[in-house]
Amino acid sequence: MYISCDAVRAKYHLLDTNKLQSVLQSSAVVKDYKFDTKKEEWCEVTLQxxxxxxxxxxxxxxxxxIRKAVVHEVPGVTRxxxxxxxxxxxxxxTEGINILEVYKYSDFLDISRLYSNDIHAMxxxxxIEAAGRVIIKEVQNVFGAYGIDVDYRHLSLLADYMTFEGSYKPFNRVAMETCSSPLQQMSFETTMHFLVNASIHGSHDSLKSPSAQLVTGRLVTCGTGSFELMNRITV
Structure with a gap:
């Protein structure tokens, strides 16, 4: 394969010309632009x-x-x-996260200790287990800023509930749509919304969730309510 040197020079000349025109058209005050066409180590801009x-x-x-000019950037990371x-x-x-890009710098960054509060990215x-640990850590940090120490068991229960379906779901009425207990849905928020939906679809509640059991006045079948005591009777 043979490529003419004149063709190569013409190609680079066209690229330089396009670059010059792009800079000149970027602003009305830019009147001239010169730059290093060989090593690209300097440039000179004339403003009028x-x-x-x-x-x-x-x-x-x-x-x-200068703040608008990009010398080198990592997609997803702003600062x-x-x-x-x-x-x-x-x-x-960093502000922002690009985990795959960070892997490229494992020669001087300890990748095994990489952490992000972006739960979806993690x-x-x-x-999903890593996402659950992030939820626990972030909630601890929020309460820790006010000197409040929350029992780890409470936080782990919260994180497990938000991730047990295999995906990260919020703790709001939108996430409650996936709950199988209509009474538990109604005890959270928007009672009429969930009541109407349950009535239309003929939903059944097995009264297995703690919320449903509390609503109906039943003993919650967890903790000390998860078993029954039998008295020995002497006949």
């Missing part, structure tokens, strides 16, 4: 303003445009910064 205009804060304008912990460790924190990449 009306001298009759008020004072121009050029540093602010440049700073504004990143280093944080030094009390034990001297340096943690890389569930998708590490499984």
């Amino acid at each position: 303003f009306n001298i009759l205009d008020s004072k121009i804060d050029l540093p602010s304008l440049i700073d504004l445009d 990143c910064f280093l944080s030094t912990q009390k034990n001297g460790e340096v943690h890389l924190k 569930a998708e990449r590490y499984g």
